[in-house]
Amino acid sequence: MSHIAWTPLPDPMIVQLVAIRCHPSQQMTRLTYLHLLAERIQRMVDNSLNPKVTAKELVQAMFEEGLLPDTGNCPPDDAGNRLVLSNSDVWEKLTSLGVFRKLPKAKPPLVANLMAHQALTSDLDDPNGRLKSWASGMGQV
Numbered sequence: 001m002s003h004i005a006w007t008p009l010p011d012p013m014i015v016q017l018v019a020i021r022c023h024p025s026q027q028m029t030r031l032t033y034l035h036l037l038a039e040r041i042q043r044m045v046d047n048s049l050n051p052k053v054t055a056k057e058l059v060q061a062m063f064e065e066g067l068l069p070d071t072g073n074c075p076p077d078d079a080g081n082r083l084v085l086s087n088s089d090v091w092e093k094l095t096s097l098g099v100f101r102k103l104p105k106a107k108p109p110l111v112a113n114l115m116a117h118q119a120l121t122s123d124l125d126d127p128n129g130r131l132k133s134w135a136s137g138m139g140q141v
Contacts, residue, residue: 002023003021003022003023004021004022004023004024004110004111004112004113005019005020005021005112005113005114005116005117005119005120006019006020006021006022006110006111006112006113006116007019007020007113007115007116007119008028008033008099008102008103008106009097009098009099009102010113010115012115014097015113015115015116015119016119016122016130016133016134016137017097017134017137017138017141018037018094018097018099019040019113019115019116019119019120020033020036020037020039020040020116020120021036021039021040021120022036022110023110024108024109024110024111024112025108025109025110026108026110027108028103028106028110029103030100030103033099033100033103034084034085034091034094035085037080037084037094038080038081038083038084038085039080040080040120040123041058041079041080041083041084041131041134042079042080042081043080043123043124044123044124044127044130044131045058045076045079045080045127045131046076046077047123047124047127048127048128048131049128051076051077051079052076054076054127054128054131055074055075055076055079056074057128057131057132058074058079058083058131058132058135059071059072059074059083061131061132061135061136062083062135062138062139064135064139065135065136065138065139065140066089066139067083067087067089067090067093067135067138067139068083068087068089090138093138093139093141096141097141
């Protein structure tokens with residue numbers, strides 16, 4: 001079965017921050033969601049013109065938004081893991097949004113969401129801009 005665009009929060013102002021790609025039969029746990037969000041961020045870094053520069057700019061944007069304690073080195077091929085999966089500041093923002101409260105209620109089959117699809121499609125149209133927008137949006141939560 002193919003992937004769908006899904007969001008735990010259908011609020012149009014938040015979908016661009018929390019949308020992920022997953023299988024409709026996915027059992028959504030906190031860790032699974034974080035892995036899938038990290039994959040989304042990694043996909044944008046990988047699809048940028050210069051992943052090394054993009055990762056550095058994302059680290060700087062996240063630092064400026066208070067999502068990272070410093071601007072240390074982040075290898076471009078590990079950006080999703082380091083900046084989402086291993087980042088407690090991002091977890092706190094997702095908790096504040098209510099993402100993790102919604103996950104236990106998300107029972108398979110998950111239903112595709114058009115706003116999530118649009119967000120994920122635009123990720124690849126302008127990866128650098130979308131990553132900066134994502135960092136900014138997460139910082140404002």
